[in-house]
Amino acid sequence: MTTRKETKATQIARTLAERIVSGKLEPGARLRQDHIAEEFGTSHVPVREAFRLLEAQGLAKNEPRRGVRVAAFDLNQVREVAEMRAALEVLALRNAAQHLTPAILAAAEEATLEGDQARDVMAWEAANRRFHRLLVAPCGMPRLLAAIDDLHAASARFLFSAWRSNWETRTDRDHRAILEHLRRGETDAACAVLSRHVQWIGHKPIETASGKKRKAFVIEG
Amino acid sequence: MTTRKETKATQIARTLAERIVSGKLEPGARLRQDHIAEEFGTSHVPVREAFRLLEAQGLAKNEPRRGVRVAAFDLNQVREVAEMRAALEVLALRNAAQHLTPAILAAAEEATLEGDQARDVMAWEAANRRFHRLLVAPCGMPRLLAAIDDLHAASARFLFSAWRSNWETRTDRDHRAILEHLRRGETDAACAVLSRHVQWIGHKPIETASGKKRKAFVIEG
DNA sequence: ATACCCAAAATTATCTATAATTTTAAAGGT
DNA sequence: ACCTTTAAAATTATAGATAATTTTGGGTAT
Numbered sequence: 001m002t003t004r005k006e007t008k009a010t011q012i013a014r015t016l017a018e019r020i021v022s023g024k025l026e027p028g029a030r031l032r033q034d035h036i037a038e039e040f041g042t043s044h045v046p047v048r049e050a051f052r053l054l055e056a057q058g059l060a061k062n063e064p065r066r067g068v069r070v071a072a073f074d075l076n077q078v079r080e081v082a083e084m085r086a087a088l089e090v091l092a093l094r095n096a097a098q099h100l101t102p103a104i105l106a107a108a109e110e111a112t113l114e115g116d117q118a119r120d121v122m123a124w125e126a127a128n129r130r131f132h133r134l135l136v137a138p139c140g141m142p143r144l145l146a147a148i149d150d151l152h153a154a155s156a157r158f159l160f161s162a163w164r165s166n167w168e169t170r171t172d173r174d175h176r177a178i179l180e181h182l183r184r185g186e187t188d189a190a191c192a193v194l195s196r197h198v199q200w201i202g203h204k205p206i207e208t209a210s211g212k213k214r215k216a217f218v219i220e221g
Numbered sequence: 222m223t224t225r226k227e228t229k230a231t232q233i234a235r236t237l238a239e240r241i242v243s244g245k246l247e248p249g250a251r252l253r254q255d256h257i258a259e260e261f262g263t264s265h266v267p268v269r270e271a272f273r274l275l276e277a278q279g280l281a282k283n284e285p286r287r288g289v290r291v292a293a294f295d296l297n298q299v300r301e302v303a304e305m306r307a308a309l310e311v312l313a314l315r316n317a318a319q320h321l322t323p324a325i326l327a328a329a330e331e332a333t334l335e336g337d338q339a340r341d342v343m344a345w346e347a348a349n350r351r352f353h354r355l356l357v358a359p360c361g362m363p364r365l366l367a368a369i370d371d372l373h374a375a376s377a378r379f380l381f382s383a384w385r386s387n388w389e390t391r392t393d394r395d396h397r398a399i400l401e402h403l404r405r406g407e408t409d410a411a412c413a414v415l416s417r418h419v420q421w422i423g424h425k426p427i428e429t430a431s432g433k434k435r436k437a438f439v440i441e442g
Numbered sequence: 443a444t445a446c447c448c449a450a451a452a453t454t455a456t457c458t459a460t461a462a463t464t465t466t467a468a469a470g471g472t
Numbered sequence: 473a474c475c476t477t478t479a480a481a482a483t484t485a486t487a488g489a490t491a492a493t494t495t496t497g498g499g500t501a502t
Contacts, residue, residue: 006285007286007455008455008456009455010285032482032483032484033483033484034482034483034484042456042457043456043457043458044457044484044485045266045269045455045456045457046455046456048266048270048484049269049270052230052270052273052274052277053273055277056273056274056276056277064227064228064231064484064485065228065462065463065464065483065484065485066463066464066465066483066484067464067483067484076361076362077364080362080364080365081364083316083362083365084309084312084362084364084365084368087308087309087311087312088308088309090308091304091305091308095304140297141297141301141305142301143298143301143302143305144301144304147305147368228485229485229486230485253452253453253454254453254454254455255452255453255454263486263487264486264488265454265455265487266485266486266487267485267486269454285454285455286453286454286455286492286493286494287453287454287493287494287495288453288454288494
């Protein structure tokens with residue numbers, strides 16, 4: 001009984017999303033449906049549906065009759081995603097605040113610790129996302145949470161594009177400040193720190209595949 | 222030469238979206254791909270892609286192997302959409318404020334007047350949406366604007382579900398207050414009014430098709 | 443009468459094949 | 473040499489057909 005709740009289209013979409021976010025697929029790369037269909041052992045119909053899912057997440061862009069490409073991004077989009085995240089995560093935290101339990105705050109503390117000890121950017125991102133997810137999840141607003149998740153994926157793209165290798169550990173003071181405010185019931189203060197934290201944009205010179213140096217812009221929060 | 226930039230999937234999605242928003246398709250109604258394909262004179266493949274687009278907008282919900290239904294909505298979702306709109310439209314207005322010209326403000330004034338004179342809810346909604354669109358469009362943040370558009374569609378659904386008929390004209394004081402603040406360069410004040418305005422939720426008893434009375438909750442802003 | 447099970451029908455998801463469009467590359471004219 | 477035109481190849485978009493799953497309805501036992 002292979003009762004799977006997942007359809008092939010969503011499987012393909014999830015796998016492609018991982019590749020785009022992690023940078024294995026570069027911005028502007030063409031996604032050819034027949035090639036992808038062959039790789040996944042399906043026809044191209046589920047692939048087309050997967051493309052639509054990626055488009056909705058803002059990870060791919062479709063031009064009718066001209067194919068699908070990995071969405072490009074520039075500084076303006078990094079800023080845009082950061083500001084949207086700030087607005088929506090603050091809204092979510094305000095609604096979640098009254099439902100936060102000591103157990104949730106403890107789990108968030110642990111996620112922060114895990115992030116501080118992360119050895120590479122993938123591990124750090126996973127812990128960071130867990131921290132933010134834990135705090136906003138109790139808001140009970142599914143549409144809002146889905147929107148925030150999509151923005152997190154976009155943020156991670158920017159992050160990975162800069163820190164593909166050479167990650168250095170650090171202690172996250174903002175996370176601890178947010179938790180301390182929440183423990184004291186100071187919701188406004190927690191939201192203020194969160195808003196600033198998410199909108200912080202890092203600048204880092206990186207080497208591209210072609211050897212040239214260029215500046216990368218990263219959401220770290 | 223039928224060089225259309227619109228694919229059949231998007232045409233179907235747009236038509237179905239209109240029906241869902243206007244209430245011609247009721248919440249929970251099943252969307253059967255073969256029937257819809259026949260109506261539009263296509264095969265079911267473009268229909269399936271249209272379903273994915275509707276899903277992304279939050280207008281339909283898909284359960285694998287069990288079909289697609291028009292998304293339901295309750296008071297919680299009305300509140301959720303209103304709060305998300307408030308957060309995102311304020312963000313957009315803050316970024317748009319410095320690019321607003323007297324010409325744009327005049328056009329927004331005209332949209333307000335048109336809304337005040339509207340004879341039915343459809344006309345009012347069109348004018349209202351135009352007003353909000355004019356003010357936020359200059360922010361230059363395409364992802365943000367797309368998210369706001371989707372939320373507007375959801376708002377309109379709630380609105381039409383209550384005011385299917387018997388609309389009464391009124392003068393919109395909030396719109397005028399927002400414009401006055403913007404003319405004076407008082408961005409914070411304008412955003413404050415906008416936030417309250419969008420979050421205002423109307424309550425109205427309506428008659429359902431089955432004859433029963435029930436309460437409807439409406440975003441009017 | 444009610445609950446359960448099984449077969450038939452309806453519906454969804456996928457595959458194979460076809461048509462339409464765009465990209466490419468090359469040939470020919472200026 | 474360079475630009476335009478034209479044919480070929482690659483790719484996307486849709487159609488028609490098949491397989492798999494769920495729903496429906498009737499019959500039977502309790």
